Amino acid sequence: LKTLGLIIVVLVGAVLVYATLDFPPFGDPGSPASLHVSPRYIEKTVEETAVPNAVTSVLADYRGYDTMFETTVIFSAGAACFLLLRVSRRRPRPPRHYRHRLTGLTFRVKDGREISLPLREFEPLESIWTPHDFIIEKVCRYLIPFIQLFGLYVIAHGHTSPGGGFQGGVILGASIILLSVSHNLRTALKRMGEKTSALFSPVGVLIYAGTGALCLVLGYNFLDYQALAALLPGGPIMARSHGIFMVEVGVGMAVMGTMFWIFKNLASRGRYDEGL
Amino acid sequence: VEEVLRLIIAKYNYWIYIALMMIGLYAMIAKNNLVKKIVGMNIFQTAIILFYISIGVKKGGNIPIIIRAM
Numbered sequence: 001l002k003t004l005g006l007i008i009v010v011l012v013g014a015v016l017v018y019a020t021l022d023f024p025p026f027g028d029p030g031s032p033a034s035l036h037v038s039p040r041y042i043e044k045t046v047e048e049t050a051v052p053n054a055v056t057s058v059l060a061d062y063r064g065y066d067t068m069f070e071t072t073v074i075f076s077a078g079a080a081c082f083l084l085l086r087v088s089r090r091r092p093r094p095p096r097h098y099r100h101r102l103t104g105l106t107f108r109v110k111d112g113r114e115i116s117l118p119l120r121e122f123e124p125l126e127s128i129w130t131p132h133d134f135i136i137e138k139v140c141r142y143l144i145p146f147i148q149l150f151g152l153y154v155i156a157h158g159h160t161s162p163g164g165g166f167q168g169g170v171i172l173g174a175s176i177i178l179l180s181v182s183h184n185l186r187t188a189l190k191r192m193g194e195k196t197s198a199l200f201s202p203v204g205v206l207i208y209a210g211t212g213a214l215c216l217v218l219g220y221n222f223l224d225y226q227a228l229a230a231l232l233p234g235g236p237i238m239a240r241s242h243g244i245f246m247v248e249v250g251v252g253m254a255v256m257g258t259m260f261w262i263f264k265n266l267a268s269r270g271r272y273d274e275g276l
Numbered sequence: 277v278e279e280v281l282r283l284i285i286a287k288y289n290y291w292i293y294i295a296l297m298m299i300g301l302y303a304m305i306a307k308n309n310l311v312k313k314i315v316g317m318n319i320f321q322t323a324i325i326l327f328y329i330s331i332g333v334k335k336g337g338n339i340p341i342i343i344r345a346m
Contacts, residue, residue, distance in 0.1 A: 005305035013298040017291065025286035027335040034334060046342050054340035162339065 050241040051159045059164065060244040060251075064223040067247070068208050071254045075201045078258035082198065085270035140182035147175040155252040159241065165251025172252065173259025185268055192260060200257025207250030211243060289330040296323035 024031035041054050041062065051057040059067050098107045151171035158164030180188030212223040220227035225243025226236040234242070296319055303316025 002306045005302055008305065009298045009302045012301065013294050016294045016297070020287050020290040020294070023287065023290055023331070026289045026330060027333050029334040029337070031331065031334075034332070042340055042342070052342045054342065161341065 048237065048240070049244065050237045051244060053159055053161065055162070056158045056164050056244060056248075060247045061223075061225065061240060064212070064247070067251065068205075068212065068223070071205050071208055071251050074258050075205050075254055078198075078201050078261040081262045081265045085265040087270040136182050140178055144175050144179055147178070148172055151175065151252075151256075155248055156245075158248050159244065165248035166255055168248075169252040169255025170259060172256040173263075176256075176260045177263050180264070180267070185264060188260075189264070194264075197257045197261045197264075201254045201261060204250045204252070204254025204257065207253065208247050211246045211250070215243070289326070293323045293326045293330060296320075296326065 041058055045054045045057045046052060049057045049061050051061075096108070099105070100107070148171075151168045153168075154163035154171060155165055155168030158168070176188055176192055179191065211225070211228075215224050215227035216222050218227035218230055223243075225240040227239070228243050229236040229239035232239055232242050300316045300318070300320030300323060303319065304313050307313055307316065
């Protein structure tokens with residue numbers, strides 16, 4: 001198989017190298033990709049949507065359908081991870097042991113249940129659990145709020161600077177993953193539980209599709225944000241800008257929920273107790 | 277000779293992407309280790325991104341954010 005694979009790879013490579021002879025030269029401003037549709041977007045985006053960032057207006061307005069189904073794809077990825085990996089609760093689970101940090105007493109908790117006392121004072125005694133570094137724990141604790149603030153900034157400023165729902169959502173999701181890496185998964189689950197993150201992603205998709213449906217209800221095409229001028233101040237062009245923002249919020253929520261949803265299923269093999 | 281040089285300067289980005297793509301494809305076909313297959317897929321993905329950037333790049337271009345807007 002290795003030689004066969006090598007032959008196939010070399011053949012594909014040779015065909016592709018042959019195809020590059022017809023490609024535009026590197027850095028050519030007159031290449032076909034930048035002649036037809038992109039000048040129109042660059043010239044008209046401010047006029048039509050009041051969004052200076054052409055990438056955002058193409059993503060969320062001119063190509064709104066595409067982005068809506070991209071969000072749906074992200075949601076289905078999270079749901080697939082959940083359905084494949086999540087272990088059902090009914091199976092009996094082994095007891096857990098906790099050591100109280102100050103007194104050194106060991107507690108045994110039956111049926112894999114959570115300890116009801118504050119988790120910070122206890123130390124789980126399990127084979128896969130390793131104690132966390134004090135410095136990392138403290139630094140991450142103070143860093144995470146700022147990371148989340150930056151994530152919100154990126155979502156909100158997708159109109160005027162590079163960023164938007166996907167990027168901001170990834171930053172928000174990563175901040176929660178950082179919490180579960182630097183502390184443990186159970187601490188992160190206390191902040192963002194199973195239901196919360198499983199709700200965030202479909203609600204994000206729903207906000208996106210709902211914005212589109214709202215335009216439909218108001219008598220315009222699906223995802224034609226001009227319709228929102230009836231509800232929001234600022235005329236039809238500002239309404240498109242606001243519509244893009246609503247959609248970006250939906251995308252951000254969906255991405256954030258799905259990031260953590262996938263992470264916790266993969267990291268703990270669907271058990272949501274230990275792991276990273 | 278000059279023409280060959282010009283051809284190389286115009287196309288070397290595409291050739292790098294093809295080389296990366298071949299490495300990734302070979303890793304996906306020939307390696308038995310699943311992690312190595314995924315590494316191969318990542319290299320393939322990187323090659324595709326490099327390809328998109330190579331056909332999209334413009335000399336003297338800038339990011340498409342219009343400053344005079346607001």
